[in-house]
Amino acid sequence: LSLTLAGAGSAARNDVDQRVIAIVQDSAPTDPITIASQPNSFVSITSEDSSTVTADSGGFAIALALSKSGSSGAQIGGAIGASVAENTYGGNLTSGETASETKAILDGAAISFTDSPGTPKPVTIAADASGSMRANAMGAAGNASLSGSTGNFLNLSLAGAGSGSHNDLATTVAAEITDSAKLGTSSSLDGELPSSVEVVAIDGWKAHTDSGGVAVAFLGSVGSSNSMADISGSVGAAVSENKLNNTVHAKVSGTATEIHTSGPLTLVADSRLGAPNREIIINAIDSSNQINLTNHQFVDGQTVVYQSNGQAALAGLSNQEHYVVQVVNSNTIRLQDINGATVVLTPNATPGANHEIVGNAKQLTVVTAPVGNRFAIDNHSLYTGDQVIYRHYGTNPISGLTAGNVYHVERIDRDTFSLITSAGPVTGLGTSTLSGSHGFERFDYKLGADAFGVAISATAISGSASQSVFTGALAGAGSSAKNINDTRTEASVAGGVTISTNNSPVNIYASDATRYRANAGGYAFSVSYTNGASGVTGAGAVGASISENLIGQGDTHSTKAFIDNVTISGPVSELVVRSESTATLESVGIGAAASGTAVDSTPDTFNFELSGAGVGVTNKQTSIIESFVNRTTVNASSDVAITAFDATKILADAGGGALSIKLGLGGSRTNGLNLSVGAALAENRIANEVKAYSQSADITSALDITVSAENISTIEALSVGVGGSFQSAAAGVTASGAGASTKNIVTNVITAAVVDQATPSSTRTEMGIATTANSTPASTQAGGNLLISAIDSSTIKADAGGGAITKNVASTGSAPTITIGATISENEIANNTNAYATGTLTAGSNTGSGSITIDAKQFTSIEAITVAATLGINAASKSLSLNLLGGGASSKNYVNSSVRARTKKANLTANSSTDDGNVTVRSNDVASIESTVVAAGASLSFDGTPGIGAAIGVALAENYIGVGRDGSSRPIDVLALVEDSDITADGDMTISARSLSQKPWKINSGVGAGAGVFSGTASKALALSGVGASTKNEVHANIKAKADGDADGAAVANVFQGQTLTIEADDLSKIQSNVGAVSLAFAAAGGVGGSLAIGVALSDNVIQLNTDAETNMVTVKTRGDVVVQADSGATIKAVSVAVSLAGSFSQGALSFSGAGASSNNYINGRTKALSDSS
Known part of the structure; x- marks a missing residue:
């Protein structure tokens, strides 16, 4: 036994549990802290954490085995390299410990000023956690085994490398005024009050993980070898993960807490990168x-x-x-x-x-000119591989750099770095004195995970008398990159607090602008070469990667801003309560595998080449974005805005490629198998709740009141799978397969509401809002306009492609080839968009002109391109040439979103001295699906005895609006309802429900399938081609505009009084469908030839609508027109074409060709305009 082994491992770990707290506490309210009369007096309670936690780990192993002529039982060489890097911050607490935290607190203390009126006296409570965590791990292993003429039973060369990096962060970032704290008093003079109060909590933590595993194994033998097996094998693996579970809040709470200020009160809770x-x-x-x-x-x-x-x-x-x-x-x-x-x-x-x-506070400013390609910036915190954007403002940029361009960093030390591009290091940088402003803006992510695994194996046997039973090279590589975030961000004033601002603004902000990146790559390569006799020669490679961003999948992820049960003494100038999420999730997954064998000179019994590559990319976000005012009286001299905004974006790319090659360089070959498979999967989901509302709150504004919830969700996904197999040998099977799949789902709930539960009863849910009984009816009064608006603008763009190519060339023996390509795309948007009002709502009470608008809109769009392409080439000169090819592409798209604008038990009054005080309840659906599906394939067979070629192509598209993924009918609702409500308007009254097309067509489907087969031989030839293309498109919807005075069954008519009344329901659903199928088959033979071509194109289109405009038990008093109108303009345009052509050129020829096309179109439903008991 000849044994050579090498191993290396390393681990780096940091555990940090710390509390950074600034607090003023327990000063008795009767004995307050007094800030004496000084110029520019202020109070600042500030807590900051800018910790940097870094773990670097590397394990590297190299083994070398050498032997001369001789024999032994076995010659084995092995190398293993492994490393682990891990950071925990607040995630490794023993029982009884408090979680890591950064807090600034005014707790139970009383503060007042003694100063002249009008001078600045700001109070700031701020907690800022802007630390960074970085875990870097690298494992590498290399092994080489070399031998001369041997009689070893076994020659084996193995290498394995693995690495793991992990960041775990669980901390609280809090700025609080609580527990009976007092700032000023309600009886304080101006000079004794703070001029402004700010409560700010910022979570700027960043976490990056990098891991890599690289393994290389080589086995070589020169001279005669009589070993049982000569094998090289390598495995490379890497795992990167970031996990966050933070709490971020800016809070004012406590039943006896009071804030009295002569200026604005501002709360900000912010979770984003870079603080x-x-x-x-x-x-x-x-x-x-x-x-x-x-x-x-x-x-x-x-x-x-x-x-x-x-x-x-x-x-x-x-x-x-x-x-x-x-x-x-x-x-x-x-x-x-x-x-x-x-x-x-x-x-x-x-x-x-x-x-x-x-x-961005992390922008780096260049203060000295670069020397060569080196920039000097103290403590720049950049690492190799980071991306920066060069910024320049002035007349003379640094030569060699372009403002706005992105460059990659190569770290030299903590104060120095250089820049590189894809073309190499940046050169030609000027060294003169700088003018203007120069800086590098970090292109960064809050959570970034990168992982790559590489495996390379090679076996080479050369010797005229080599008798190895098996010669092979095997390689496997895998990687995983994952980000997990369950952070809660909250800005709130709640719990019986009393505030007064001397007619200054009150602003409550909560925001999340986190950016995530997960990149994973798995790359495997194997090569086997023999020169001499060998029983079996083979090469196998597998590459796989998984990248994931999981937001809100474990615990709750939320962004909230609210005022709950607060006493506001006196007026405020304006009130803003806003929650906002603009998160971006980016993921890239790449899997690549290549295997090859080469056999020279002498016959071999069997050889194989196997390669497989697989990729999985997953992005999921479930979050709550919520703003509300509850059980609070507000009197504003300016505008009131309660808004929730979500602009979540997912960018996902997945690519899997596999290649296998077999070369016969000389002599005769008997059997062989050459197989490659490439697959890519992408799955993305957004399931957020976006809510803005007031509940049991008395709100009065001298100007406008806006309650708005808006969602702009975007998914852009690309999935590509490629497979290729090439074989040059006497005989053997060559096969390649490629698959790509993308699945994207958006299921959001968007709600804007004014809710008042005026009768004492148990808590109940109204439009997804848990309401509490309120014995005194609340009211909402705007001196200007009153707007309740819910808007959804969700978009999915999904592209998927699968391509496979096979080529087989054999001088003797049969050479069958098989090529398969398949692509699947499935997309759904199933949102609920609601604008809702109950209670007493008034507009135009002060300015003399105001309108009430209750508006629900959705602009949903799906764009999907799905392609499958295949090519098979087979040339067998002396035996059977069989070429089989199949390609399929399928796209399924669903829109199951409903939009509702509704009042229930409401009293709506719009005042105007110029007769333009309007009341509008409006629901608009503007949805579209564009789907393009293509399946194409070509099969070419030459020189066989006989030659047979066959190809099948199938393309399917299904597009549904108002149909569930289980196939059941689920008509979407487009509703504008005024139920058990009274309207008094000095202008017009409108209840409108409309279903429109965002583009010329609500559904636009294009499907094409094509296959071509050619078989040519000197003896017999057969060519078979079959193609099918099909599309199904359906729209199911209920569009209703209704004034209903008997929705609760009380049979009490409601009164509508205004200039005019319009109740309209309108639908303009349109479907365009284009389907084409082309099938070609040709056979050319010196003997008998036959061909068959079949093409089928099918189109089924359905529009099923109920369009209703109604009044029921309402009393209408107008000075102008009353219009109750329902319109339906449904349209279907369908084109289906099928073409087939078959030809045979031979001494005895037979050809068959068949083509069929069908289009079935249905428009059904009801269009109704009705006034009943009104």
């Missing part, structure tokens, strides 16, 4: 274009974004535009445009609290 500066413009813009921001924390040259948050942009600025900061002092900044020019602003003493400047 941005988020500054709310609450002070003046002066005549020198300066924006006054107390203790702003911005730096010179920093890129920022201006946000007006639904308000008119400030003069001189554009909403969502990028600007560059010019710091004047710690409390003042100017803004420059991207060309370095100072932005000219209009002076504004009270710009309002909805205007924000947001900037």
